[in-house]
Amino acid sequence: MPDVLKNDRFLRALRREPTDTTPIWVMRQAGRYLPEYRATRARAGSFMALAQTPEFACEATLQPLERFELDAAILFSDILTIPDAMGLGLSFANGEGPQFAHPVRSAADIAGLAVPDMDGKLRYVMDAVRLIRRELHGRVPLIGFSGSPWTLACYMVEGQGSRDFATLKALCWNAPKLAHQLLDTLARSVAAYLIAQAAAGAQALMVFDTWGGLLGPAPFREFSLRYMAQVVAALKANAHTRDLPAILFSKGAGQHAATLADTGCAGIGLDWTTDLAEIRAAVAGRVALQGNLDPAVMLASPDVIRREARAVMDSYGNHPGHIFNLGHGITPDVDPDHVKVLVDEVHAYGRTLRGS
16 A cells, blocks of 8 residues: 555645645545446446445546546545444435435434444445555545434434435434434444544545534534534544544534534535635634535536636635535536536646745
C-alpha cells in the first residue's frame, strides 16, 4: 500500500494548510451520469451486487478519476450498509429508492440491534477499500464514509425514503429514551465502521447527515449533533483514526456550523443554501469548509458553471481550508463534459486566487 501521495491537496486543505490551488471532488462522482458507470451497473446486474462486489465497487470508484482531475476518490458504497448488516433486509425497487423488509418500530426491535461484525457481513466494504487503495497507487486520497446515526435511523424506522420521516420524529417525541437507545447503537456502529475502513486504508472519513436539516434547532442538537459528536470522539480515541480528518455534512443545517465545529471534526460540508463567507466567519478558522455549488448549476451552460464556481470561491476568499464540492450529490442528467468544465475552472481560478 503506497505511503506517499502524489496529490495531497485535499488532505492539506482539511488541515487548513496552504495549497497550490483549490482541491475539488464531487459528491456522487461515481454515478449514473457517467456512461461507464451505467455499463458497470448493467454488468453487475443490480445496485446491491454492484455495491457488494469489491471489484465492481473499485471499478466504479476509479471511473471518474480517469475522466477528471479530481483531488480525492470516495469509496463507492451506500449509506445504508450498516442497517442492512443488522438484518433489516435492504432492497432497492426500481424508481422507488431503498426499502427495508424489517423496519425498526418497537422497543423489542431496538433492543435486538447490535453493532455489526465488520469482518463478517461488512467485510465486502473493507475488501473494496483495500482493493481501491491498491489500485489508486497513491494518485489521490481515498475517502471512506457512513451515513450519520440520525439519517440511518430515519430509513430504519420509516422503512423507506420519506419527505419528512415523521415516524422517527414521532418516536423521538413519544419515546425519547427508545430513540436515544437506537441512536446510541447506531453511533457505536458508525464509529466501528469508519474505524474499520481506516484500518483497511481510507485516508479521510465523511459522515453524511442527509436528513439533519429536517430537525428544529433543539431536536437537531439532541438527536443528530449529539451522536455525530459521539462518532467523532470515538474516532479520536482510536489509533487507526486518531490522525485522520473527519468531515461532517449535515444537509440543511448550515446554521449549526459552529456547533458542528465544536465536535472536533476537521471539516464541515455545506449545502448551497448557505454563504461560505458567513460560515467561515462563524467557525473562526477552526475547521475546513467543503462545498457548496448548487448541483442544478451543472445543468447550465459551461459559461454559467464557470461563473458560479468562481462566485463560490470568491465567497470563501483567498484563505486556506476550502475544498470545492457541490452542495449535494450530482444528478444523473448532468453532462459529464460539464463536470470537466467545473473541475478545470476550480483548479484554474484557485491558482489565480493564490497568485500562482
